[in-house]
Amino acid sequence: MGVQVPELQFTSLEEIPERISTARKAFLEHRTRDVEFRLVQLRKFYWAIKDHEEEIAEACALDLNKPRFEVEVAESGWLLNDVVFTTRNLHNWVKDEKAEDMDLAFKFMSPTIRKDPLGCVLVIGAFNFPFQLTLGPVVGAIAAGNTVVIKPSENAPRSAAVMQKICEASLDPSCYHVIQGGVPETQALLAERWDKIFFTGGANVGRIIAKAAAPHLTPVVLELGGINPAIVTKNADPRLVARRMLWAKLLNAGQLCTSQNYLLVDKPLVTDVVEEFKKAYKEFYPQGAKVSPDYSRIVNGTHFQRLKSMLDNTKGKIMMGGTMDEKELYIEPTVVLVDSVDDSMCTQESFGPFIPILPVENLDEAISLANGVQATPLGLYPFGNKADVAKIISSTRSGGVACNDAALHIPTLPFGGVGESGYGAYRGRSSFDVWVHRRPITTSPGWLESILSIRYPPYAGKLATW
Ligand code: NAD
Secondary structure, eight states: OOOOOOOOOOOOTTHHHHHHHHHHHHHHTTTTOOHHHHHHHHHHHHHHHHHTHHHHHHHHHHHHOOOHHHHIIIIIHHHHHHHHHHHHHHHHHHSOEEOOSOOHHHHTTOOEEEEEEOOEEEEEOOSSSHHHHHHHHHHHHHHTTOEEEEEOOTTSHHHHHHHHHHHHHHSOTTTEEEOOOSHHHHHHHHTSOOSEEEEESOHHHHHHHHHHHGGGTOOEEEEOOOOOEEEEOTTSOHHHHHHHHHHHHHGGGGOOTTSOSEEEEEGGGHHHHHHHHHHHHHHHOTTOSTTOTTOOOOSSHHHHHHHHHHHHHOOSEEEEOOOEETTTTEEOOEEEEOSOTTSHHHHSOOOSSEEEEEEESSHHHHHHHHHHHOSSOSEEEEESOHHHHHHHHHTOOOSEEOTTOSSOOOTTSOBOOOGGGEEOOBSTTHHHHTTEEEEEEOOOOGGGHHHHGGGSSOOTTTGGGO
């Protein structure tokens, strides 16, 4: 590729409070209130992303061996589309809303809902889709008129450095700041008061974020992971199941919060589903995933070891794949036949290329098992006929559902978890809504006093005329 990607430099702990106070001051000086100012920022941001597309691709290759196709679809291209969608719609989204039908007297008070920015906000990103998941929420935060402090994940260091370069090349330096670092730097950020914190990552860190926000009553969005089930009924097409489920696990080598964690497959279909996985793997990677340019690597040694011990400890039988190479941080897409939902393959989020299959007697058993592992996963993937899918949806809970598919989330639909997979949602219009305060405004004209006087004491006899 030939482009030079900068090294990640952590921000000094002393500098952090000063940077936050600059961002807060910029908000209090109303610098981001003007919608045209926000649009200029977003347009500059768009061109900076475009200008750095090669560096984005190189950083994703260095951090995750992410294939160029996946970078263009799910990182740079995704962000560019998001900025275009936002800038096209912003004038419409910021418009005051009229209140719904009401009493005549209230109508004269012109009740409206303004979309006010929240203030100075913090975005903390995850490593797996570093650009999309860190800068995606930032697009909405800028559009809504907030000043923003951005903390990319240190686990994708090259991507974090390129994000900083893009932000510093395009955005107003008083309003938007990138802070780099690991746990101590994030803790220093969390010690400050924010007007909203948007966190993408694991549930354990999510709890730390929510706890740190509580003393300041700071609202939080938690975009967490999930132990996402796929339910494959007897009416499903095994080939479709295998191709789509394999795709969801080879994308970023399974380091994808929406990919299925385990499959509950109707017993008579299990052999066919396993065979179709083998066929699909051969079709997608004729020479094997290891030598293919279209397969990512595990982000680092810690995650590699975590995944290795998951596979070492399973009581299941490996039906496909199972090879790994620590030096290369390579783990092959691996299908494992397990005999209990309590197998560690099902009870932990793998965040890797594992496809555990648990045979079930019928749809009712599948639903009951899915509801038992994690009652509220981020995604749920039913495969079957219309009636099966409808039954599954109406007897489960999850952040989202992709019927006869996996991992898929259409970018204009709200995206977020429920219960243990988090709270709050963004994407499309929700990316703007999540960053504004819907502020109700009423104006009581002086001439309305004759009508309003009904509210003043003495109350005697007034109820009858109310
Ligand atoms: P993580 O929770 O380890 O880290 C996320 C962020 O938190 C990073 O920026 C990191 O610096 C910071 N952090 C880590 N430890 C911290 C601590 N002790 N105190 C304060 N900050 C800390 O998550 P990850 O490994 O980057 O991502 C994997 C997890 O994120 C998976 O569970 C996955 O499902 C989830 N995820 C969710 C979504 C979503 O949109 N719902 C998207 C991607 C990933």
